[in-house]
Structures are given as C-alpha cells and as structure tokens.
Amino acid sequence: MVPPLPPLHGELMLDVFTHRALTRSVLNDHTLHGNSDRLAQLGKSVMNTIVTYILFAERPMLSGEELKIKHEQTLSDEIMVAWLGAYDTELKKRVRLGGAPRGALDDPEEARFLLNSYVGAVCIQDGLQAATDWVSKLVKPESPPLALVDDSQNRTLPASPVPSPSSAPLPVPPQAGSTSQAAPPPYHPTPPEVSTIPSGVPQGTLALFNQTCHQRGFSVEWVASANGFQHDPRWEVKCKVNDVERGFGVGRNQKQAKELAAYEAYLYMQSIGWTLPEPEPTA
Incomplete structure (x- = not known):
C-alpha cells in the first residue's frame, strides 16, 4: 500500500x-x-x-x-x-x-x-x-516520516556560534521610486527547520517589513497552521506579498514562525529592490 x-x-x-x-x-x-x-x-x-x-x-x-x-x-x-x-x-x-x-x-x-x-x-x-x-x-511505510528538525541539542560537537539578534544589522530598504534593472530571482521556500528561538533575526524586522510594504502599497497576508502534538505544537507561517508567497517560517509558537517568515520575506523583497513589475501567477 x-x-x-x-x-x-x-x-x-x-x-x-x-x-x-x-x-x-x-x-x-x-x-x-x-x-x-x-x-x-x-x-x-x-x-x-x-x-x-x-x-x-x-x-x-x-x-x-x-x-x-x-x-x-x-x-x-x-x-x-x-x-x-x-x-x-x-x-x-x-x-x-x-x-x-x-x-x-x-x-x-x-x-x-x-x-x-x-x-x-x-x-x-x-x-x-x-x-x-x-x-x-x-x-518505509511502517515507520513515521523523517522530521527535518534542529538537532543541535543532541550534537556531540559544539555548534557554530550564532550572532545575537540585537547585533545583526537590518538591511536598509531602497527609497520609494527606485528601480531595479535585474530580473527578480526565483523564490524558494526555506526547508522547514524547528528552532527554539528565531536565531539571527534582527529585532524589529517584522515591524519594519510591515511598514515598508504599507508604504509601497503592497498587501501582506499571513497564513498560519499548527501541527504535531498538542503539548509540543509546530507552527508554520507563510508570508504572502500581493498574494505571492515570499517568506516561510517554522517555530514552537506562532510568533516565532511569523518573525522568521517576515525576515525571509524582507530579505527576498530587498533582493529584488522592493519592486513587483507585474503580478505573478498563483498556484
């Protein structure tokens, strides 16, 4: 079967x-x-x-x-x-x-x-x-599927140090009206990885992302879902800009997952100059 x-x-x-x-x-x-x-x-x-x-x-x-x-x-x-x-x-x-x-x-x-x-x-x-x-x-039909999770707590070798969120500088969005000549790179959702904290996400990214999208007239939608055991849920959040997924985050709670999704979406929009020349087809 x-x-x-x-x-x-x-x-x-x-x-x-x-x-x-x-x-x-x-x-x-x-x-x-x-x-x-x-x-x-x-x-x-x-x-x-x-x-x-x-x-x-x-x-x-x-x-x-x-x-x-x-x-x-x-x-x-x-x-x-x-x-x-x-x-x-x-x-x-x-x-x-x-x-x-x-x-x-x-x-x-x-x-x-x-x-x-x-x-x-x-x-x-x-x-x-x-x-x-x-x-x-x-x-292996008889076994549970593999889970792509952060196993850093079980490693025998020390993990590489992660920069403090407060020390990581935020990228500066371009000014309104600026254009980008390069074609937008394709967006590939980050493979889901559960982490105890949103390591490396600068503080204030979520607020800055929402503010920048609002200033440029982009609509933002957050699609959240939870799975796993009730005592240990796994939250997944997709960030859609103008109905197109631009960020994805996974965390132990919805806030963590949303912050990760906002950070990934921010970096992607930054890479294409915060310009959406034409609507992209949705699945």
Whole structure:
C-alpha cells in the first residue's frame, strides 16, 4: 500500500502531467520551476538525499558500502516502475503522452523521470518536509516520516556560534521610486527547520517589513497552521506579498514562525529592490 499522492496545482500539475515529448524541454521563464526537466533534476537530488538519510539512520548501522548497495536497491528500476504502477490511476494514466508511444511509462527511465518530476514539484510547491513525508512513506511505510528538525541539542560537537539578534544589522530598504534593472530571482521556500528561538533575526524586522510594504502599497497576508502534538505544537507561517508567497517560517509558537517568515520575506523583497513589475501567477 503506497501513501496518498500529494496533490499538485496550477502550472506544476500541468508540466508534470504532460510528457516531455510534448513540451520539448522549452523553458517557461514565467514560472518558478521552468519545465519538467528541471523538476526531475531537483526531484532526483531530493529523492537520493532522503533515501540516504533514511538508510543512514538505520540500526544496526550499515557500513558505507552496505549503505551504497541498499540505496541502489531501494531506487532500482524495478522499484521505480512498481511505485509508478501503484499510482496507476492517480498519476500514470493521467499523463498526456503526446508523441510518446503507448506504454512509454512502462520504461524504467520514463518511470524514474516522472516520479523525480513529481518529487521536485512537491518540493517546490509545499516544501522539502512535504516531499520528505511522502518519500519516507514510500520507502518505509511502517515507520513515521523523517522530521527535518534542529538537532543541535543532541550534537556531540559544539555548534557554530550564532550572532545575537540585537547585533545583526537590518538591511536598509531602497527609497520609494527606485528601480531595479535585474530580473527578480526565483523564490524558494526555506526547508522547514524547528528552532527554539528565531536565531539571527534582527529585532524589529517584522515591524519594519510591515511598514515598508504599507508604504509601497503592497498587501501582506499571513497564513498560519499548527501541527504535531498538542503539548509540543509546530507552527508554520507563510508570508504572502500581493498574494505571492515570499517568506516561510517554522517555530514552537506562532510568533516565532511569523518573525522568521517576515525576515525571509524582507530579505527576498530587498533582493529584488522592493519592486513587483507585474503580478505573478498563483498556484
């Protein structure tokens, strides 16, 4: 029994469900992902990393050579074809083949490409933790998914010192009316990491971010959600500027998560000169 297929939306869904024979690897600069080839490369790296981490955590420990062999077995052609076959109705039969021959997805290379594209799309849309939750359940259905958390309290080696929030200088936003010639870089949500305090976030960032957005006429929306155990909740907050996600934060409480999301959004908006030349499509 495979875990439920994470739903995709918008351009991501269209690209994943359209065979590359139809798209011919054309890059779409108006999206964050570009095309399915880029998604597949991202998904391949994410899949390899998650599987390696799962095997690395096994006890008794695997040797380096054993880990390598088991990794190859876990992501073998037979396994990839079997996984895709398990999602026959939800995924395999929904792909528009175009000029590709009937039964093309039975080929191990095509099955691997489609699954890697899907993993990459999940990572772009919902974050690394969402992709990890899904892949973990594919690899080890009987075990709980890996949690991407800050394990600094359990490390035997001292962690690198973190600068005090009060000592970290705030970047200065450009004056109203200034323009930026460079094209805005793509926004990639930060992989969720739980920390006990919003380390490195300068004091006053949230207030400065809200003030700057208000002065420039940008709308700001905060989307908060909590999961985990009631006694130990995990808060996630997304910061949307003009309906487009620009920041993401995770914390032990909503205030922490919001401050982290504001800081990430502030840095992103700073990097593009606080200009939004045209509305971006939403998922």
